[in-house]
Structures are given as C-alpha cells and as structure tokens.
Amino acid sequence: MRPRLRSEPSISHRRLGSSCHSRRNTDFDARRRQTHVSNGDALSIRPRTPLPVSLEAVAERFALSIRGELEGARVTGVSLDSRDVRVGDLYIGMPGAKRHGADFAEQAKKRGAVAILSDEAGAVLGGGSGLPVLVASQHPREILGAVAAMIYGTENIAAKLFGVTGTNGKTSVVYLLAELMRAAGLTPGLSSTAERRVGDEVIPANLTSPEASELHGLLARMSETGVDGVAIEVSAQAVVRHRLDGVHFDIVAFNNFSQDHLDEFGDLESYFAAKRALFTPEHAARGVVVVDSEYGRRIVAESRIPVTRLATEYGQEAEWHLAVTRQTLDGVSFVLQGPAGASFRGRVPVLGRFMAENAALALIMLHEAGIPLARVEAGLSGGLIPVYIPGRLEEITAGGEGPRFFVDYGHTPGSFEAMLEALGEVTPGRIIFMFGADGDRDTTKREEMGRIAGAGADTVIICDYHPRSEPPEAIRAQLLKGARSANRATVIEEGDPRLAVRLAISLAEPGDVILYAGPGHEDHQEVAGKFLPYSAREEVRGALREAGLLH
Ligand SMILES: CC(=O)N[C@H]1[C@@H](OP(=O)(O)OP(=O)(O)OC[C@H]2O[C@@H](n3ccc(=O)[nH]c3=O)[C@H](O)[C@@H]2O)O[C@H](CO)[C@@H](O)[C@@H]1O[C@H](C)C(=O)N[C@@H](C)C(=O)N[C@H](CCC(=O)O)C(=O)O
Numbered sequence: 077m078r079p080r081l082r083s084e085p086s087i088s089h090r091r092l093g094s095s096c097h098s099r100r101n102t103d104f105d106a107r108r109r110q111t112h113v114s115n116g117d118a119l120s121i122r123p124r125t126p127l128p129v130s131l132e133a134v135a136e137r138f139a140l141s142i143r144g145e146l147e148g149a150r151v152t153g154v155s156l157d158s159r160d161v162r163v164g165d166l167y168i169g170m171p172g173a174k175r176h177g178a179d180f181a182e183q184a185k186k187r188g189a190v191a192i193l194s195d196e197a198g199a200v201l202g203g204g205s206g207l208p209v210l211v212a213s214q215h216p217r218e219i220l221g222a223v224a225a226m227i228y229g230t231e232n233i234a235a236k237l238f239g240v241t242g243t244n245g246k247t248s249v250v251y252l253l254a255e256l257m258r259a260a261g262l263t264p265g266l267s268s269t270a271e272r273r274v275g276d277e278v279i280p281a282n283l284t285s286p287e288a289s290e291l292h293g294l295l296a297r298m299s300e301t302g303v304d305g306v307a308i309e310v311s312a313q314a315v316v317r318h319r320l321d322g323v324h325f326d327i328v329a330f331n332n333f334s335q336d337h338l339d340e341f342g343d344l345e346s347y348f349a350a351k352r353a354l355f356t357p358e359h360a361a362r363g364v365v366v367v368d369s370e371y372g373r374r375i376v377a378e379s380r381i382p383v384t385r386l387a388t389e390y391g392q393e394a395e396w397h398l399a400v401t402r403q404t405l406d407g408v409s410f411v412l413q414g415p416a417g418a419s420f421r422g423r424v425p426v427l428g429r430f431m432a433e434n435a436a437l438a439l440i441m442l443h444e445a446g447i448p449l450a451r452v453e454a455g456l457s458g459g460l461i462p463v464y465i466p467g468r469l470e471e472i473t474a475g476g477e478g479p480r481f482f483v484d485y486g487h488t489p490g491s492f493e494a495m496l497e498a499l500g501e502v503t504p505g506r507i508i509f510m511f512g513a514d515g516d517r518d519t520t521k522r523e524e525m526g527r528i529a530g531a532g533a534d535t536v537i538i539c540d541y542h543p544r545s546e547p548p549e550a551i552r553a554q555l556l557k558g559a560r561s562a563n564r565a566t567v568i569e570e571g572d573p574r575l576a577v578r579l580a581i582s583l584a585e586p587g588d589v590i591l592y593a594g595p596g597h598e599d600h601q602e603v604a605g606k607f608l609p610y611s612a613r614e615e616v617r618g619a620l621r622e623a624g625l626l627h
C-alpha cells in the first residue's frame with residue numbers, strides 16, 4: 077500500500093514499469109492522422125460554387141424593410157461573425173449579450189459584405205458603413221436559419237440528417253455514426269464539439285452546435301461533395317437559440333441526461349425541456365431513445381414524433397436491447413438485438429460500457445434511416461468499428477502492461493461516474509484521476525464532481541482547467557472539498573496542469589491507469605480573458621517521453 081501523499085509533493089520523472097508497446101489497431105492510427113487535415117484559418121466551411129441569390133427576393137420573402145439602395149445586389153453567403161465574412165456575404169448584425177453585431181459593420185464591409193441584415197438598432201449602428209441594411213421587425217436570430225437555408229439552397233438536401241442530443245456522449249455517437257456510414261459505403265459529414273468535417277476538409281469547432289448561418293454553409297458544402305449522411309451534435313443551447321432553424325432531421329437520438337449548464341438554464345427541468353424539444357415534428361421525423369433512465373422514459377412519453385427505444389439494462393421494456401459481452405482497457409464488445417431478428421455483434425476500440433451504448437444508438441439510427449445493419453457489418457472486419465474519437469478516453473500511451481494514460485473530455489458529474497465505473501471494471505491496478513473545472517460555468521456541479529472522483533478513484537489530483545475570470549484556487553477548493561468528502565481516495569492539489577501530469581506519471585505503477593478528464597481535444601486554456609496555448613494530449617505525450625514511457 078502506498079503511503080498517503082503530501083499535499084504538495086515534488087515531481088520525479090522516474091522510469092516506470094514496461095514501456096512502449098505497439099498499438100494493435102492500425103486503422104485507429106490512420107484515423108488519428110486524418111484529424112490533422114485543416115482548412116487554413118477559415119472559421120467555417122462554405123460551398124465552393126454558391127449560386128447568387130437576389131437580396132430583393134430575400135427582403136420580400138422575409139418581409140424586411142430596406143434602408144439604402146440594393147441596386148439588384150445578390151449574395152452568395154451569410155455570416156453573423158464579421159471576422160468570418162467572405163466576399164459576397166450578407167452580414168447579420170445580431171444583437172448579442174455583450175455587443176451589437178452591427179457595431180462590426182465596417183469590418184464586415186472591408187471583408188466584402190454586400191449588405192447587412194439587422195434589427196432597428198442595428199440599422200442605425202450599421203447604416204454608417206454605407207452598406208444597405210435589411211431590417212427585420214423580429215429578432216434577426218428568429219429568421220437566420222430560414223434566410224441561410226434560402227441563400228445556401230439547403231432547404232431540401234438529399235443527405236440523411238442525424239441529430240444527437242443528451243448530456244454525455246454526443247460527440248462519441250456522432251463519430252460512431254460517421255464511421256458506421258463509411259463502413260456501409262456511404263460518404264459521411266459531421267459536426268461536433270471537436271470539429272466540422274466534410275471528407276478531408278476539417279476545421280476546429282468553436283461551438284458544439286454551430287450558429288444556423290455556419291450550419292447551412294456546412295450543409296451546402298456537404299451537398300456539393302455528395303455527402304450521403306450528416307451526423308450533427310445538438311446542444312440544448314442550439315435548440316433554444318434557433319441554431320437548428322431550417323434543418324429537419326431524419327432521425328434524432330437522446331442518450332442520457334444529468335446535471336450541466338445550470339448557469340444558463342437555471343434548473344434541470346428547463347435544461348431537459350430544451351433537449352426534449354428536439355423530439356417534435358418541427359425538428360425531426362423519428363427518434364431513438366435510451367430508456368435506462370427516468371429522463372429517457374420521459375422523452376418517450378412526451379415525444380411528439382415516433383420513437384424507438386434502446387435498453388441496456390436488464391428487464392427494461394424496449395424494441396432494442398444491448399448486452400456487453402467483453403470489456404478491457406482496449407475497448408468493449410457487444411451484441412445488439414432488435415425487432416424482426418435484427419442483430420449486430422460489434423466491438424469499439426475505446427473503453428467503457430457506455431461506448432457500446434453509443435455505438436448501439438448510432439447503429440439503430442442508421443437502421444431507422446433505412447440503412448441495413450447487414451450493410452454496415454459487411455464493411456467492417458470482424459465487427460470492429462475502427463473509430464477514432466479525438467480526446468474522448470483517448471489513450472496516449474501505447475497499450476500493454478505499463479501504466480496507461482488516457483485523456484478525456486468529461487466535465488460533468490455524469491461523465492465522471494460513467495468513466496470511473498468503467499475503469500473500475502477493467503483496471504488491474506489503481507486509478508489515478510486528475511481534473512479541474514470550468515470557471516464562469518455551472519458552479520453547482522463542482523462539489524459533486526469532486527465527490528464522485530474521490531469515491532471512484534484511488535488517487536485524485538485536482539488541477540486547473542479553464543479558470544476564466546474566477547480565482548483558480550477557489551475552484552480547486554470546491555473540487556477538493558467534494559473529493560475529500562468521499563473519504564476514500566488520496567487527494568492532492570497541484571494547480572499547474574503540466575506539473576499535475578508529471579506528478580500523476582510519477583505515482584503510477586504498471587497496471588495503473590491515469591485518467592486526465594476535461595481538456596480532451598482542446599488546444600488552449602482560458603485564463604482571465606486570455607487563451608493560452610495548451611494541449612493536454614501533447615503535454616502528456618511529452619511527459620511520458622520524459623519518463624521513458626513513450627518513444
Ligand atoms: C450564451 C451564448 O450562447 N452566447 C453566444 C452568443 O454570444 P453573445 O450573445 O454574447 O454575442 P456577442 O459576443 O455579444 O456578439 C454579438 C454579435 O457580434 C458578433 N461579433 C462579435 C465580435 C466580433 O469581432 N465580430 C462580430 O461579428 C458575434 O458573432 C455576434 O453575432 O453568440 C456568439 C456568436 O455566435 C456565440 O459565440 C456565443 O457562444 C458562446 C461562446 C458560448 O460559450 N456559448 C455556449 C454557452 C454554448 O452555446 N454552448 C453549447 C453547448 C456546449 C456543451 O454541450 O458543452 C454549444 O452548442 O456550444
């Protein structure tokens with residue numbers, strides 16, 4: 077048994093146990109490499125050959141009054157961010173929480189905007205730029221989706237649209253959907269918290285669900301390239317902030333629900349209502365719901381579209397049932413059974429029982445969209461779904477017997493619970509869990525995150541994540557309080573995440589697992605209004621090399 081650790085231990089970079097083992101799954105590495113394809117500094121993906129649309133036609137369709145001369149002007153794109161305006165765009169001057177977008181009309185004009193669409197206040201603010209202004213009588217957000225769909229011609233696109241909502245696992249389901257579509261011989265596109273992707277064209281995402289103008293530009297590009305199916309992560313904010321307007325999903329899915337975003341929604345019920353609103357004919361044709369939780373069962377009962385159910389727990393009534401057949405740190409195998417003898421035997425190379433659930437949800441969504449499971453299966457080798465999900469339980473070590481290091485994006489009590497339970501089932505040694513919490517975001521979840529960590533791990537290291545405008549030590553204090561309240565794990569405070577990574581490695585023995593939750597795929601730390609470069613994955617890679625645990 078290890079002695080209890082001091083609260084400010086020194087860092088040692090000792091060499092630990094066995095070192096690098098080559099990864100068994102080469103498809104996995106290929107997928108990793110693909111994520112580095114980028115699209116320059118672009119903030120959004122747009123169609124390459126947009127068709128010009130008359131501004132007069134836009135004004136007429138949306139009953140917009142016109143200030144200034146349109147003179148037959150035509151537009152080829154829409155943007156609500158002056159920094160992302162392209163030549164020929166209609167710039168949306170959106171009143172925001174901090175600024176009025178019309179304040180940026182000059183910048184939009186310099187970048188090539190043809191006109192502005194705004195409200196009365198925006199017409200005054202933006203009028204000085206000399207650009208004509210289309211004035212909406214309602215909040216411009218309310219018509220943005222429909223305007224963007226008209227300009228990009230995305231009102232009726234051929235691709236199947238899949239929307240995924242829930243508290244934890246949306247990104248994972250979206251990547252699984254894309255991978256399974258690929259296996260079925262289809263061309264996927266995706267929009268996730270980590271990135272937007274059309275073939276090899278990839279840009280990092282700044283929001284989980286893009287604003288409607290960005291989403292329709294992306295869909296237009298996908299249509300151009302012949303994408304067959306689009307997997308879209310849907311946040312609760314997107315539903316209530318009109319980001320999905322002009323999009324009608326073929327299939328939507330709900331996986332789970334737990335505390336998050338209370339800073340914005342006030343209470344759990346309002347947060348839940350935002351997710352439930354996706355299950356209405358305005359947004360989607362059909363749904364798939366995991367019914368293990370009371371919230372899942374409520375979605376089924378309260379849905380206004382037809383839904384099919386997935387149960388992963390024994391005895392739960394549902395059309396589809398999932399059974400996990402084998403779990404290791406390298407992944408999870410499962411059997412999925414559905415109506416009329418539909419079945420699928422698969423494996424996901426990412427650990428966690430919940431990854432099987434994510435895969436099952438994606439498979440049922442495809443089945444519901446008319447893509448037979450047999451077609452998917454035919455494109456896989458032995459049922460292995462070679463998915464790479466950036467920063468979601470991503471292993472930075474290379475498997476084998478030595479200590480193994482995983483970086484994750486989990487930042488909710490629900491994801492901590494799921495991950496620690498999964499690790500508890502498959503970790504031969506101890507679990508060393510390091511994490512911090514968001515500043516300026518739902519503060520009420522911190523103690524609970526700490527408590528779950530303290531109850532589920534052997535060693536907890538509390539470090540800083542994105543403190544934003546809050547004092548980092550105050551955030552840590554809340555997490556520490558929760559972690560200590562569990563009276564189980566050894567709890568250590570090390571604010572500097574770079575030192576915390578090295579500390580975790582120095583404590584690990586062969587058979588142990590280090591889990592670093594929070595930063596996932598991210599490349600920065602947000603501290604007091606500044607975005608400081610920080611990639612947890614790179615930091616861990618470097619520290620493992622220093623310790624001789626990675627080549
Ligand atoms: C609460 C919220 O959703 N805020 C969004 C909102 O910000 P805001 O109203 O404060 O906008 P603002 O900064 O006042 O700017 C007003 C207008 O000026 C424009 N502008 C601003 C500056 C500039 O130089 N040029 C310019 O054109 C902005 O694009 C905007 O249209 O409009 C902005 C522009 O689209 C968004 O970036 C911003 O998202 C912020 C960054 C955010 O953090 N949103 C979070 C809460 C969010 O939506 N999260 C969900 C879920 C994540 C999860 O599941 O974990 C998501 O889908 O990402």
Ligand SMILES: Nc1ncnc2c1ncn2[C@@H]1O[C@H](COP(=O)(O)OP(=O)(O)OP(=O)(O)O)[C@@H](O)[C@H]1O
Binds near residue numbers: 245247434467485490
């Ligand atoms: N089905 C699931 N149930 C519970 N936890 C999950 C599930 N799937 C993934 N997780 C955990 O939640 C973390 C976040 O996963 P993921 O990014 O896929 O979720 P998300 O809903 O997209 O979150 P966000 O909206 O914050 O991006 C994962 O890194 C993993 O730890």
